[in-house]
Amino acid sequence: xxxxxxxxxxxxxxxxxxxxxxxxxxxxxxxxxxxxxxxxxxxxxxxxxxxxxxxxxxxxxxxxxxxxxxxxxxxxxxxxxxxxxxxxxxxxxxxxxxxxxxxxx
Amino acid sequence: xxxxxxxxxxxxxxxxxxxxxxxxxxxxxxxxxxxxxxxxxxxxxxxxxxxxxxxxxxxxxxxxxxxxxxxxxxxxxxxxxxxxxxxxxxxxxxxxxxxxxxxxxxxxxxxxxxxxxxxxxxxxxxxxxxxxxxxxxxxxxxx
Numbered sequence: 001x002x003x004x005x006x007x008x009x010x011x012x013x014x015x016x017x018x019x020x021x022x023x024x025x026x027x028x029x030x031x032x033x034x035x036x037x038x039x040x041x042x043x044x045x046x047x048x049x050x051x052x053x054x055x056x057x058x059x060x061x062x063x064x065x066x067x068x069x070x071x072x073x074x075x076x077x078x079x080x081x082x083x084x085x086x087x088x089x090x091x092x093x094x095x096x097x098x099x100x101x102x103x104x105x
Numbered sequence: 106x107x108x109x110x111x112x113x114x115x116x117x118x119x120x121x122x123x124x125x126x127x128x129x130x131x132x133x134x135x136x137x138x139x140x141x142x143x144x145x146x147x148x149x150x151x152x153x154x155x156x157x158x159x160x161x162x163x164x165x166x167x168x169x170x171x172x173x174x175x176x177x178x179x180x181x182x183x184x185x186x187x188x189x190x191x192x193x194x195x196x197x198x199x200x201x202x203x204x205x206x207x208x209x210x211x212x213x214x215x216x217x218x219x220x221x222x223x224x225x226x227x228x229x230x231x232x233x234x235x236x237x238x239x240x241x242x243x244x245x246x247x248x
Contacts, residue, residue, distance in 0.1 A: 058119050072230050073234065
């Protein structure tokens with residue numbers, strides 16, 4: 001999968017907003033998504049296509065409807081590229097330490 | 106994010122892997138392979154059962170190598186998820202151009218299993234990323 005497409009797709013605030021909507025409630029139709037955005041149906045379709053091409057949104061048929069799902073895997077791959085499982089433990093430990101120190105302060 | 110419970114009742118994960126559908130099928134169904142990416146768990150899958158030992162168990166309802174695998178899912182690693190109704194996992198493998206395959210995992214029927222839904226939400230991304238790593242580099246993500 002092409003990382004450039006993922007970064008390009010995420011660079012746009014409207015597309016991030018679409019992902020937020022799906023994160024909130026997954027498996028939505030174009031009509032549902034369109035009703036929450038001040039944008040034409042065509043505009044929403046265009047943004048969804050960019051998200052689909054980046055693998056961030058997966059569309060699946062359910063009966064007569066086409067439902068859109070947020071696919072977090074490409075973001076996980078970017079995460080794994082720089083934060084390996086070894087490093088993650090240290091990063092998590094530092095984050096925990098910060099929380100603990102700030103809570104008890 | 107008050108709608109998280111409904112948001113998670115059907116979860117879809119997909120990933121492109123530079124491998125043939127046969128290689129991916131083998132990686133999903135062979136315990137020595139799954140141990141490298143499935144949280145260290147050797148998972149044995151036959152046409153009848155999904156056996157993840159004390160971690161997860163399920164009954165296989167569709168077994169169509171190397172394209173489709175459907176099984177029920179009960180997560181046993183946590184008493185709360187173990188007490189919830191079974192959910193369903195569907196694996197689909199589709200060959201693409203250039204020696205690449207698209208693997209899609211759909212975890213659904215989670216409506217009455219909110220703890221399981223929450224628990225697997227991050228897990229599948231981790232597992233699929235690890236599976237890709239094993240198939241493309243021969244090594245899983247450490248740990």
